Amino acid sequence: MHSTTLILLMGFMSIAAFYLGRSRSLAVVGGPGRGKGLHSLPGYHGYFVSIWCVLPPLALLSGWMLVEPGIITAMVVKSLPASQQELPAGELNLLINNIRNLATGDVVSAAINADFQRAADLYNEYNATSRRLLSVLVLGLAALGGALAWRRIHPDLRARNKVETVIRWALIVASSIAVFTTIGIVLSVLFEAIVFFQKVPVSEFLFGTTWSPQTAIRADQVGSSGSFGAVPLFAGTMLITAIAMIVAVPVGLMTAIFLAEYSSARVRGIAKPLLEILAGIPTVVYGFFAALTVAPWVRRVGESAGFEVASESALAAGLVMGIMIIPLVSSLTDDAINAVPSAMRDGALGLGSTRSETMTKVILPAALPGIVGGILLAVSRAIGETMIVVMAAGLAANLTANPFSAVTTVTVQIVTLLVGDQEFDSAKTLAAFALGLMLFIVTLILNIIGLYTVRKYREQYE
Amino acid sequence: MVVASRKAAYHHKDGEMTETLVKKNMSASRTSAVPNYRGQQVELGRETVGNVRCANPFMVAENVNVFYGDNHAIKDVTLEIGKKEVIALIGPSGCGKSTFLRCLNRMNDSIESARVTGNISLDGGDIYDKTLDPVVLRARVGMVFQKPNPFPKSIYDNVAYGPRIHGLAGDRAELDDIVHRSLERAGLLKEVKDRLDDPGTSLSGGQQQRLCIARTIAVNPEVILMDEPCSALDPIATARIEDLMDELCEDYAIVIVTHSMQQAARVSRRVAYFHLGYLVEVDDTDKVFTNPHHKLTEDYITGRIG
Ligand SMILES: Nc1ncnc2c1ncn2[C@@H]1O[C@H](COP(=O)(O)OP(=O)(O)O)[C@@H](O)[C@H]1O
Ligand SMILES: [Mg+2]
Numbered sequence: 001m002h003s004t005t006l007i008l009l010m011g012f013m014s015i016a017a018f019y020l021g022r023s024r025s026l027a028v029v030g031g032p033g034r035g036k037g038l039h040s041l042p043g044y045h046g047y048f049v050s051i052w053c054v055l056p057p058l059a060l061l062s063g064w065m066l067v068e069p070g071i072i073t074a075m076v077v078k079s080l081p082a083s084q085q086e087l088p089a090g091e092l093n094l095l096i097n098n099i100r101n102l103a104t105g106d107v108v109s110a111a112i113n114a115d116f117q118r119a120a121d122l123y124n125e126y127n128a129t130s131r132r133l134l135s136v137l138v139l140g141l142a143a144l145g146g147a148l149a150w151r152r153i154h155p156d157l158r159a160r161n162k163v164e165t166v167i168r169w170a171l172i173v174a175s176s177i178a179v180f181t182t183i184g185i186v187l188s189v190l191f192e193a194i195v196f197f198q199k200v201p202v203s204e205f206l207f208g209t210t211w212s213p214q215t216a217i218r219a220d221q222v223g224s225s226g227s228f229g230a231v232p233l234f235a236g237t238m239l240i241t242a243i244a245m246i247v248a249v250p251v252g253l254m255t256a257i258f259l260a261e262y263s264s265a266r267v268r269g270i271a272k273p274l275l276e277i278l279a280g281i282p283t284v285v286y287g288f289f290a291a292l293t294v295a296p297w298v299r300r301v302g303e304s305a306g307f308e309v310a311s312e313s314a315l316a317a318g319l320v321m322g323i324m325i326i327p328l329v330s331s332l333t334d335d336a337i338n339a340v341p342s343a344m345r346d347g348a349l350g351l352g353s354t355r356s357e358t359m360t361k362v363i364l365p366a367a368l369p370g371i372v373g374g375i376l377l378a379v380s381r382a383i384g385e386t387m388i389v390v391m392a393a394g395l396a397a398n399l400t401a402n403p404f405s406a407v408t409t410v411t412v413q414i415v416t417l418l419v420g421d422q423e424f425d426s427a428k429t430l431a432a433f434a435l436g437l438m439l440f441i442v443t444l445i446l447n448i449i450g451l452y453t454v455r456k457y458r459e460q461y462e
Numbered sequence: 463m464v465v466a467s468r469k470a471a472y473h474h475k476d477g478e479m480t481e482t483l484v485k486k487n488m489s490a491s492r493t494s495a496v497p498n499y500r501g502q503q504v505e506l507g508r509e510t511v512g513n514v515r516c517a518n519p520f521m522v523a524e525n526v527n528v529f530y531g532d533n534h535a536i537k538d539v540t541l542e543i544g545k546k547e548v549i550a551l552i553g554p555s556g557c558g559k560s561t562f563l564r565c566l567n568r569m570n571d572s573i574e575s576a577r578v579t580g581n582i583s584l585d586g587g588d589i590y591d592k593t594l595d596p597v598v599l600r601a602r603v604g605m606v607f608q609k610p611n612p613f614p615k616s617i618y619d620n621v622a623y624g625p626r627i628h629g630l631a632g633d634r635a636e637l638d639d640i641v642h643r644s645l646e647r648a649g650l651l652k653e654v655k656d657r658l659d660d661p662g663t664s665l666s667g668g669q670q671q672r673l674c675i676a677r678t679i680a681v682n683p684e685v686i687l688m689d690e691p692c693s694a695l696d697p698i699a700t701a702r703i704e705d706l707m708d709e710l711c712e713d714y715a716i717v718i719v720t721h722s723m724q725q726a727a728r729v730s731r732r733v734a735y736f737h738l739g740y741l742v743e744v745d746d747t748d749k750v751f752t753n754p755h756h757k758l759t760e761d762y763i764t765g766r767i768g
Contacts, residue, residue, distance in 0.1 A: 265574065343611035347674070349572060351624045351681060352601035361627070366614045 006061070006135055010142055014054045017146040021049030024153045040160035048159040051166055053146030057138040064134050072126045079122055081115060099123055189440065192433035199427045200228045205434060207231065211397035213417060213428045228431050230438065232399040236314065236407035240389060241382040243318025243403060244325055248382075249375060251322075252329025259330070260337040261359055279327035287391035290320035295392050298404075307404050312394035315403040321388050325378050332374025332454075336367040369453045376450030380443040386411035410435050492538075496738055498761045499554060506737075511756040512745035516544040516732065520715050521566060521603075521685060526580035528561050528570065535561045537739040538580075543685070548707060548716045550726035550747070553736035554762065559719045562736070563687050566717065567603035568596040585684070601628055604683035608690040610670035612662030612677075617654050620662040620673055621645060624681035640680055648676035649706050668699025675706065679714070686710065688718040692725065704729050723766045727751050735759045 025045035029037035038045070073096055077085060084095065095110075102108050102120040110116070153159075197205070208229020255275070259268050295316035302309035309315075340363050348358040364371070386409075394406035395416060417432040495503040519542040528536035536558045543549055551559040561570070568589060570576040582589050589599050601624070612620050621641045624630075631637035641658075645651040650672045654665070662673055671691060678686060688707075692700040707716060707729045720726050726733055726747065733750040735743045735758070743750065743759040754760040 341611070343607060343609055344613060345572075346569065346605075346607060347611040347613065347677075348623075350567065350569060350600055350605035350607070351627070351677065352597045352599075353627055354597050357627050361623070362613050 003061070003065075003131075006138060009139065010054060010057060013139075013142050013146065014050045017053035017150070018046035018050040020046075020146070021150055021153060022046035024049075024150055025157075025159070028153060029155050037155050039156050039158055040163075044159040044163050045153050045157065047163045048157070049146055049149045049153070051163065052149035053142050055166075056145045057141040060141055061134070061138055064130075064137075068130055068134075072123065072130065075126055076119055076123050080119060084115075103127075186440065189433050189436050192430055193437040195425070196427065196430035196434045199430065200434075204228060205230050205431075209399055211413070213413075213431055226427060228427065228434075230410070230435065232397040233408060233410045233413050233435065234438075235399055235401075236393070236397070237383055237409040237411075239314050239401060239403065239407055240318045240321060240393060240409055241379060243315060244321035244382045245375070245379060247319055247322025248325040248329050248378060252326045252378075253333055253371070255326065255330040256333035256337060257359060257364075260334050261355065261363070275327045275330060278324075279331070281324075283324065283385060283387040284391075286320050286324050287387045290316050290388050290392035294320050302404050309404040310394070310406040312392060312406045313404050314393055314407045317389045317391075317393035318403065320392060321382055321385055324385070324388065325382055328381060329374060329378050332377065333367070333371050336370025336374060336454075337363060339370060340366045369456065373450045373452070373454030376446050376453070380446035380450065383446070384411060384439065384443055386415060390415060410439050414439075492740065496740075496758075498737075498758050499765045500761065502761075504757045504761070506740060506742070506758075507756070510540065510741045511743040511759070512750070514541050514741070514744050516542045516547065518545045518547075519543065520545040520547075520585060521717075522581075522583045523562075523565070524581040524583075526562070526565060526578065526582060528558070528565060528579075529577045530561075530573070531575045535739050536565070539736075539741040541734060541741060541744060543715055543717060544732075546711055546713065546715055547732065548711045548718065548730045549732045549734060550730035551717065551719045551734050551736060552721070552723070552726055552762070553742075555721075557736040558739045559736050560689050563605075563689055563717060563719055566685070566687055567600050567605055569600075569605065571596055601681045602683055603685045603687060604678035604681060606671070606674050606678055606686065606688040606691045609694050610667055610674050612665070612670050612673050614661065614663060616659045617645075617662050617665070617673060618658040621676050621680050624677060628681055630681065644676040644680035645673075647679055647710070648672045649702065649709075650676055666699070668695050668702060671695060671699065671703060672706065675703075675710075679710070683714065685715045685717065688716065690719050690721060693721065700725070721766075723751070723763060735762065737762070 022042045022045055025038055025040075025042045026032050026035065029035065035042060040048075076099060077092070077096065080095075084092075087095065098108050098110050099116065099119045100106075100123065102112065102116065103123040205228050208227060209231045210227045210229045211232045213226050213228060255271075259271055263271065291312075295312060298313055298316045298319070299309040299311055302313075302315075344362050344366055345358060348362040353361065389409045389412050393408065393412070395408050395412065396406045397408050397413070398405055400407065414432045414435050417428060417435075492506050492508055495505050498504045521543040523539060523541045523543075526536055526539045527534065539562060551562065553559055561576075564570045565578055565582060566589075570578055578590065584599070584602065587594070589603075613623065615623070618641055621644050622631075622637055625637055625640050631640055642651060642655075645654065650669060653669060654660075654673075662670065665673060671694075675686075675691075692703050695703065704725060707718070710716060716729075718726075718730065730747050732744065733747045734741060735750070735754075735756070737758050743754060743756045745755075750759065751763060754763055
């Protein structure tokens with residue numbers, strides 16, 4: 001039986017189990033009118049039976065899926081002629097792959113002989129048996145679990161507590177998925193980065209000023225070694241981030257101040273959702289805007305002012321990135337301003353401050369930690385941003401502070417290093433992981449400081 | 463020495479009252495009976511009982527009405543506040559005491575839905591005059607709030623805040639002098655003179671409230687409005703603030719909202735009883751507490767004292 005059918009069947013069984021459990025719970029106390037005699041509501045008895053009908057077979061199913069391929073392969077290998085069983089691991093793997101492909105009807109990269117065909121047939125046969133067995137076991141277990149649970153139904157059964165326990169564990173599992181994924185990501189990046197640092201010294205990576213990761217294919221070609229000094233990338237990232245913050249911080253701050261203190265309820269009601277829409281635009285759209293509108297404009301304006309401007313410039317990318325970040329800065333600042341108790345505002349106004357004095361002398365200083373935290377979060381967002389820079393700032397790893405020249409950033413280089421066909425153990429590919437690790441560390445630190453200041457400040461007025 | 467003083471620049475010209483606001487005749491609505499403190503219907507009467515006038519009026523409110531949208535929160539209130547007099551506003555919650563208090567320094571301006579009609583004058587000048595900046599008014603009519611609200615700045619900067627924004631001090635020495643004098647008058651100097659640089663929020667609740675009073679008197683106001691200034695304080699801190707009020711009324715007129723009859727009796731010379739937005743009775747404190755003339759006042763006072 002196909003596993004989808006199996007899961008569908010189990011779904012039906014669980015629904016049936018729910019109704020059976022519920023009606024039995026009512027039956028044991030003597031009819032729907034006597035529900036008060038039960039420890040738990042009838043619905044909980046239904047869920048209780050349903051859970052016992054589903055969880056054990058589900059566990060069996062997933063365990064089976066995990067071990068099945070290994071066992072079947074081992075059995076197929078056993079049936080092969082002894083000469084083939086003793087092949088080195090690599091060739092044996094290839095052979096098994098071919099058997100599997102032949103069995104499923106895919107392209108096979110070897111001549112098909114009788115032995116080979118027999119092994120493939122065997123493989124199919126084992127698989128079919130395994131599936132039949134699995135279906136029977138799963139459905140049987142479901143029926144058994146459901147029946148046992150059904151029989152346990154009793155007025156004093158603490159069905160609610162048992163169901164709550166299962167729910168709690170389900171929630172714990174769900175929430176730990178994100179945590180474990182994060183740990184997994186960090187570890188995988190870390191291990192690849194360690195491999196990279198065995199090929200390229202850490203000091204060269206951290207302090208080298210030339211970035212040209214193109215390694216030649218043959219060792220005797222020019223530039224075969226590549227050079228992996230990440231300084232230009234980090235400098236480019238900083239340059240673009242700085243330009244973005246120069247745009248985003250003042251504009252975002254003033255927007256937030258206007259919305260929080262000066263605008264009428266109506267203007268606020270229109271402007272806030274608009275800003276949120278701005279925050280929801282995919283960055284690739286900002287990228288178009290940067291590459292097609294802003295970059296040419298920057299070039300025209302720059303050249304008319306007598307500067308030499310590359311067609312892809314840090315300035316264009318930074319400007320657009322700044323616009324992208326404005327909603328983030330303004331909404332975090334708005335939160336910080338609104339968290340200042342209105343008693344501060346009243347106190348300042350009551351002493352005869354004007355609105356702007358109230359704002360600059362009382363509210364902003366009180367909200368400052370929250371604002372700084374918000375800005376740090378925005379910085380880490382800017383550092384991690386990729387799309388706009390790919391489209392508007394170019395790929396040239398120039399070490400420069402000139403906003404009119406093309407620069408590249410860490411994220412962009414990661415993308416270009418990994419796009420296209422690569423050997424997975426070349427220094428060029430591994431460099432991407434080293435860059436990723438650095439990026440992760442930097443943004444992590446910024447986020448921790450940012451969140452810490454935001455939170456600490458929130459507690460202050462509670 | 464010439465000090466650029468915003469306050470001086472805006473001082474009222476001749477004290478002539480300008481009729482900028484529409485007077486509405488609301489007295490018709492006073493004919494109906496209203497529920498008292500215990501829910502019994504009591505006749506309101508056409509006029510405020512007692513005496514809304516005083517010998518030496520400094521702030522005069524005439525036929526003041528306040529609306530929050532459709533909610534008519536203050537109904538045709540007329541009341542005079544004397545020079546260097548302490549007047550207590552009492553009444554059940556929601557009767558409009560805070561609203562009336564906020565009219566006196568135009569703090570209602572910052573509430574979008576609030577609309578004020580009638581006339582209020584300070585030392586003869588209309589405070590709702592279009593040409594008058596509420597900022598200046600608030601320097602002349604200071605306010606102390608229910609919960610102590612020192613700014614998250616040092617004790618010194620809290621008190622220096624007002625003089626700084628109004629340009630009352632020419633130099634640092636003068637500012638120091640104002641700060642010290644204000645803290646002294648608020649009875650706080652002894653406790654804080656060694657730690658003026660500590661944050662204002664590091665003080666105890668009662669000290670914070672005295673800091674707020676010091677902050678208010680640092681701009682040299684003529685009237686001080688206090689909205690339940692002791693309701694967040696313990697009895698000892700309350701007693702200190704009450705003593706302080708006795709001293710302050712030598713220089714300032716004080717309007718205090720309070721829920722404590724004892725406090726009203728101790729600190730005020732006159733008492734105004736508000737009920738559902740109406741000003742029901744105003745008279746000398748001893749008269750109101752020993753012999754209230756209006757049934758509503760009597761019910762409230764006996765209900766409160768028990
Ligand atoms: N900011 C406001 N917006 C709308 N209505 C208000 C506002 N402040 C007070 N009110 C209303 O005005 C009335 C009087 O309130 P308030 O002056 O606070 O009474 P009190 O201080 O005597 O308890 C109440 O009905 C209250 O709901
Ligand atoms: Mg009040």
